[in-house]
Amino acid sequence: MSETPARGADLTQARNLVTSIPGPRSQELMARKRAAVSNAIGTTMPVFAEAAFGGVIRDVDGNTLIDLGSGIAVTGVGNANPRVVAAVSAQLEAFTHTCFMITPYDGYVEVAEKLNQLTPGDFDKRSALFNSGSEAVENAVKIARSYTGKTAVVAFDHAYHGRTNLTLALTAKNQPYKSGFGPFASDIYRAPLSYPFRDGNRTGAEAAKIAISQIEKQVGAENLAAIIIEPIQGEGGFIVPAEGFLPALAAWATENGVVFIADEVQTGFARTGAMFASELFGIEPDLIVTAKGIAGGLPLSAVTGRAEIMDAPQTGGLGGTYGGNPLACAAALASIDAFEQDGLIEAAQRIEQQITSAFLAAQTTDARIGDVRGRGAMIAIEFVNPETGEPDAALTGAIAKAAHNQGVIVLTCGTYGNVIRFLPPLTISEELLAEGLSIVLDALANA
Template structure:
């Protein structure tokens, strides 16, 4: 097993000292409801006080097993020592100058690191932003400036963000789009390869199906970019069948269309490769990163071919906080942690452990339609017994049962019927097994339809 540098200030074990939520969390939830907009929801009614490694400690002293990583953000673990030290050093130096006014080395160093690490050995450039959605929008801007075209193609079940353009690019209406239109124009949707629901369609054939839709409904001559998550996140951790991404990328290359990989959730060792595109050797023209990039600080990036990235005019890219010096310091430390601690290999160890346990669960419970995923990005799709009909109520019930026992589990999927697991790569095998034990018990507690 990989040796990990985890803070020892928080004991790495699940511990419940109150029912969940505890009294202090209930008090804070009352304050939240009185002070925070109702549209800002929460998955669990507990408030965090501290976190490290694979544990989140709430304000009542309960130790929760973290199988969510703040939605794939704290990949190197919460309070990772290198990240903490780097941010402390930077905050004592300066907190902000705005890179567009008086630049600083940290921004340049992060750009150099991303140019080195992302797929392909061509000359690259990078621009830094704050959130995944902001980076996706800027990738579209850059692609349009380069191609001189307007149309953008995205895919069924896609999630790209909550801003106006990225809402148009996102597939799921509730809660992301409902009531918030009208949306940005010139965004078109193509069918994805979804092996569990494609009736055995191979990746190459699924790509031809998607390309046929694109050519007929959009036209290559009108298309600036194809934007795709190599493994979908919110859409259900859907991994296209082998061959889908390479065939799509080749079509884009043949037609002068910018191929954009949205690796906001899949990047930085999460999938058992540094980037999910690496598994099939796909080299995107532009790659969008965020989430795991900076150990919990807000940072995102667009990295890509120099001739494409440089297409935007001077002053056309940027933002007041983009590439904040604290976030840049954290990013360099997070990248150092990934490389020094072998976290790509650690993600594969987590994959083996989780798939073994979850496939055993699938073998005894017919409500588990599919177990899928790579690295520390694993999902269980739940269906009504004997069918492929999505069962969102079961996913909600299992997640709620796990939450009550102190395990942070997230749901996702267009139908809300997928349990998703995104443990930090710093989690121990023992803690991960304990979380999976709780999950087993949660399934047993919801026995309707089980064998």
């Protein structure tokens, strides 16, 4: 690291490579990582960050990289956002922790009030704050079980809900998430998702009918506490369900006394061109789970929902030592200000147009681009064998590696490992994004 701390705000918003990737200092640190850190902790890029700001990250060798991943959809307001830095710095000087369950503070209450106001649904709401998306998902399930007095939970094909025991039971993908970690929490069931690219001409209503029939036959509404679903799937491949699928599921849940939980950990906070993806589909979840983009890079998550459901657990039934930490709450309030006042929802919509137009144009001459999908600044490209339509994970990996070598951070995902996902910060400039996309398209052409 530098002798004096690097300031993210000093970074020019431009890619600049001064060494190969990885450079010598990153290689030295990677050797130290291998000696000190569990091998089970992997990394996407073989470089170590020194500073970051907006849409770029500078590594310890002085290379400045284009960030099209936002730390997996976390730094939507841009890395080291000035609003967030100022708010956290001020809170840091006041106090860092008291535990809200011991000596509460107004920041926690203000975040809860904001979430109750911003999330979909014109009804009385309550919120509870936690540390991670996984923790919030677990608590949403706890709340639903307490409210309904039932225990079964249904998740969907291709789902990703976290890495804890219960959330791994909800998660669909075996490698690298589930293998070797069982047995998992019980009374968890899986239903088929609407996946338009691989469903043919099936409508959302038809896909919902299939899923509901399976739920009724294999679980039974009388046993079912909750349905949990990502409105647009994240790790599963940014799968956007066909129109009508989510409303049909939500309506069935309401009719049958089942809590409908929307996992908006990745889709929340302007990421999809709306404050929450549920808005795009016209649904009002009973409970909504948020994390990632909520606090500009600080660890915070929440469950927000109908007051009568959120208040069902006994006093003391929810909580945690660090949940709603005052620094994270300050960051969240500053981030929400940025989303609301800095035009970031509109920015996400512009990013969608820029990414999709680039890859739809390329698709006209390259049949390896099987599907271009997503909403806002959450766009995925699914790569396939052009002759068979089968997933092409090898091509996807080669494109990502070539982009990394050229200083562009991109992430892969999907059940079949054949999807590149774009999650740029909403503050990224059109010019910087265009350069990043051009490098990825060149990597595809040369793969």
